[in-house]
Amino acid sequence: MDWTALFLSLRLAGWTVAILLPVSILAGRFLAFRQFRGKGVVEAIVMLPLVLPPTVFGFYMLMAFGRNSPVGAFWEATFGHQLVFTFEGLLLASVIFNISFAIQPAQRGFEAVPVEIREAAACCGMSPWRSLWSVELPLAWPGVMTAMVLTFAHTLGEFGIILMMGGSIPGETKTIAISIYDRVQAFDTAGAGIMSATLVAISLVTIAATYMLSARVGRRLS
Amino acid sequence: MALEVMARADAPIPLEASFRVEPGELLALVGHSGSGKTTLLRTIAGLWRPQTARVSVDGDVWLDTAADINLAPHRRHVGVVFQNYALFPHMTAAHNVIAAMDREAPNPRAEAERLLALVNLPGLADRKPAQLSGGQQQRVAVARALARRPQVLLLDEPFSAVDRATRERLYDEIIALRAHLKMPVVLVTHDMNEAERLADRMVVIEKGRVVREGTTAEVMTDPVALRTMGIREVAATLPAVIVEQEEDGLTRLDASAGPLFLPRVDAPVGTRLTIRIPAQDVILSRTRPEGLSALNVLPATVTLVRLGEGPGAIIQLRAGDDLLLARITRRSALALGLAPGVACFAILKAVAVAQTNVGGAG
Numbered sequence: 209m210d211w212t213a214l215f216l217s218l219r220l221a222g223w224t225v226a227i228l229l230p231v232s233i234l235a236g237r238f239l240a241f242r243q244f245r246g247k248g249v250v251e252a253i254v255m256l257p258l259v260l261p262p263t264v265f266g267f268y269m270l271m272a273f274g275r276n277s278p279v280g281a282f283w284e285a286t287f288g289h290q291l292v293f294t295f296e297g298l299l300l301a302s303v304i305f306n307i308s309f310a311i312q313p314a315q316r317g318f319e320a321v322p323v324e325i326r327e328a329a330a331c332c333g334m335s336p337w338r339s340l341w342s343v344e345l346p347l348a349w350p351g352v353m354t355a356m357v358l359t360f361a362h363t364l365g366e367f368g369i370i371l372m373m374g375g376s377i378p379g380e381t382k383t384i385a386i387s388i389y390d391r392v393q394a395f396d397t398a399g400a401g402i403m404s405a406t407l408v409a410i411s412l413v414t415i416a417a418t419y420m421l422s423a424r425v426g427r428r429l430s
Numbered sequence: 431m432a433l434e435v436m437a438r439a440d441a442p443i444p445l446e447a448s449f450r451v452e453p454g455e456l457l458a459l460v461g462h463s464g465s466g467k468t469t470l471l472r473t474i475a476g477l478w479r480p481q482t483a484r485v486s487v488d489g490d491v492w493l494d495t496a497a498d499i500n501l502a503p504h505r506r507h508v509g510v511v512f513q514n515y516a517l518f519p520h521m522t523a524a525h526n527v528i529a530a531m532d533r534e535a536p537n538p539r540a541e542a543e544r545l546l547a548l549v550n551l552p553g554l555a556d557r558k559p560a561q562l563s564g565g566q567q568q569r570v571a572v573a574r575a576l577a578r579r580p581q582v583l584l585l586d587e588p589f590s591a592v593d594r595a596t597r598e599r600l601y602d603e604i605i606a607l608r609a610h611l612k613m614p615v616v617l618v619t620h621d622m623n624e625a626e627r628l629a630d631r632m633v634v635i636e637k638g639r640v641v642r643e644g645t646t647a648e649v650m651t652d653p654v655a656l657r658t659m660g661i662r663e664v665a666a667t668l669p670a671v672i673v674e675q676e677e678d679g680l681t682r683l684d685a686s687a688g689p690l691f692l693p694r695v696d697a698p699v700g701t702r703l704t705i706r707i708p709a710q711d712v713i714l715s716r717t718r719p720e721g722l723s724a725l726n727v728l729p730a731t732v733t734l735v736r737l738g739e740g741p742g743a744i745i746q747l748r749a750g751d752d753l754l755l756a757r758i759t760r761r762s763a764l765a766l767g768l769a770p771g772v773a774c775f776a777i778l779k780a781v782a783v784a785q786t787n788v789g790g791a792g
Contacts, residue, residue, distance in 0.1 A: 327477050328516035330503035332530035333578050339504075342529060346520045 209402050212379050213387035220295070220383060221363040224302045225356050228310040232355045236314025238343065243417075258308040266372025269301045271397050273373075298374040298381050309358040317351015318344060350422050357418045361411055433487050433582050433614040437473050439480035445469060445638035451582075451614035451631075456630035458617045460645075466638035467618045471584050474616065475510050476503035487614070509575030513587040515567045517559040523570045531575040547572040548610065550603055565596040572607070573595035585617045589624060601627055623665060623706075626650055640677045648757065664744075665708040668752035672701045680725075686750030687728040692781055703783050711780040712744060712756035716766055718775055726778040732755060732768050747776055 239251065257265060274280045275290045282293040291297040321344050329339035345352070367385040374381030376390065384403055391400035432617065436448035445466050451457040459467040472478040474485055476492065479500055485493040492501045517526050527542040535541060546555055549569040559567055568588060575583060589597045608615075619625050625632050625646065632649040634642040642649050650664060659727075670683040670690060681695040683703065690705065697703070719727060733753070734746035743763040745756040754776055768774070 322516070324512055324514065325518065327475075328510070328512055328518070329505070329529075330477070331475055331508055331510040333504050333507075333532070333576065335504055343518055343520075365505070407550040 209399065209406070210382075210384065210387040210391075211380050213382050213384045214403070214406065216295075216379065216382065217364050217384040220298060220302055221360045223299050224306055224363045225360050227299075227303050228306055228359055229306070229352075229356060232310035232314040232359075233340075233345070233352060236316075236352070236355070237310050237318045237340070237348075239311065239315045240321075242319035254311050255308055257305045258312075262305070262366065262368030263372060265305055266301065266369035269304070269369065269373050273297060273300065284295060292373055293375050293377060293381060295374075295380055298383075301373045302366065305366070305369055306359045306362060309362050310355045312359065313355040314348065314352045317348035317354070320351065321347045328330055353418060353421060361414055364407065364410065431488050433474070434485070435470065435474060436482075436484045437467075437480045438482040439638075441542070443469060443638050445480055447633075447635065447638065447640045449633050449640065449643060453614055453615060454608075454612050455630050456615040456617060456628060458606065458619055458625035458632045459635055460619060460625045460632055460649075461635035462620055464633045467620075467635045468586060469638075470635070471510075471616060471618050474582060475508050475584055476501060476506050485567050490581070495678060507578060507581040509578050509580030509583045511568070511571045511575045511583075511585045511588045514591055515559075515571040515588075517567055517570055517574070519559050520554050522558055523551070523562065523566075523573075526559070526570055527573045527577045530574045532578075542573070542577065545576055546570070548576070549573045549607065563596075564592040565600060568592060568600060569603070572604075581613055583611060583613055583615045585615065587618055587620070589621075591621075604628060622650075623667075626665075627667060637715065664710070664755055664757065665706045666752070666754045667704050667706050667756075668749075670703050670705045672697055672699050672703065674699060685728070686752050687730065688750065689723040690728075690774060690778075690781055692783065695783055706782050707754060707778055708780060709744065709755035709757040711778060712754060712758075713777040713779065714747075714756050714758060714762070714768065715775045715777060716767065716772075719777060724777045724779060726781055728754070728776045728778065730774060730775060730776045732770055732772045734770060735763060735768050737763065747774070749776060 235254075239247070239254075270292055271277065272279060273283070273291045273363055275284055275292070278416075280291050291300070325343060325347070326339060329343040330336075334342065355402045366383070369388070370381065370383055370386060374383075376382045376386050382390075384407060388403050391397075391403065431453045433448070433451040434448075437445050439445040443464070443466050447466070447470055449457065455611040457468055461467045469478060469480075473480055473483055473493070473645070480494065482495050483493050484491070484495070487507075491497070491499050492506050493499060518529060521529060523546060524539065524542040527545055529539045531538050531541065543552075543555055546552060546569075549572050551566060551569040551573065552564065554566060559570065562570065568591070571588070589600055592600065601624070608660055616626070617628060629646050631645050632643070633640055634649060668685055668687075670685040672681060672695060673684050673689075674682040675694070676682055676691075679694050680691045682694070683690045683692060683695075683705070685705065695701075695703070698773035713724075728749045732745055733748050736744045736746075737760050739762050743760045745758060745763065747754045747756060747767055756776060766774070
């Protein structure tokens, strides 16, 4: 059992969720409530990572953030090491790749809040921030939570991008999915089996927890 | 201290209206759906901005397109009761009310309970909207609108989502509540009868324009305004009390003008009722009619004669302490020599109970 890899995966998933939570709320709310020119294009771009093969996505990430790219060069000049093949680089790729998973369900959640309810909040004297916090978020919460669960689970299992962007450096970029692949390559079926089972268990617990929280929110609403 | 509104727009609907509402006054904006009345209400609340508009309350300018002033809805001290109430579904009745209060309000819970009691909803403070009936939800919405201590109270078709019986009860409650309301109140409705029951003054809107403005009695007896709303809507309402359940299945009531007979009204003797008499169901006679099948004939005095542009006329009459409306032809009005002060008899073809205040005896 590669505990280092497991913790690295959990750390990556946790950070990805932490960064994408505010993004999903603000961007999801914006896309749900605002009408603007080019909204369809924006939504299509947000959807893109959902349909692209992760290796293709990873390839472009490598090109965009490698030491020969402006971003990669700037990073290396500032921090003294390159962005790709590090945890930070992995996190960056993970955040970008998960944008679809984070924004889409949150957007649906906010779209489910009736316009009249938001207008009522404003007419009750609530500032936009207070309305978001007291009225919109509690009502859109199932969507936002789905977004976060999907992001977490998806990051935990991601393979293609991580291989392209991070390689397989223990404690830095070697996540549980990579480790399982390594074990299989080394004919250690037992080791791969234990780690796979662990991932299954974590996924099950995550989904069960989500359902329980959703049910509680549902009870709160009825 | 009054609410002053001026709005002009070409799109999405043409709009050209201005009106003024005094403190404590209830103004009804009456018109068909799509006439622009709700748009005017939304303009006051800040939910919509016409091309040219000015809204001021107590001298505070909320919107002035000429001076580029446009306060956001949450900065306008307005209380709104929405058509479907728009209660916050995740909050209890009390929390819905508290949500609209100033955040520094002392003892919000007690204040919420006071407001819920004011709208006749005691004891249900901890229910969620989904656990309340339509009428109860409407009362929470009214309490929430008042919780902000609004400078203006706006009611957007607040009775359209409940059944008829509940609506009648809510009318009475709003009438009773008005003693506590010191601010201008604007009611949007398509129901002429509702406006007549509740409003001090009426503004009739047609295709975004004010076609008639005046006191309720003035507008209700104006053929032009009535043509907008449909003559069938027009009816006088007057109070009466049940005095006897007669053996042949009729119920005898007393109105200020005299006795009225209705088919059995299932309520005890002493019950106070409101009777509705549609204008088109009233016939006038200069002499006391005899040999008529109509049971209900009231002596009355003409107070107002409105000859329309068409063949019709509306006659307003005083019968006892109450006003009646009769819709007759212009030819009859002239033939009978009807003019203010003329005594005549009103023959009522149809009389219906509009509302029962059960237990309201005494």
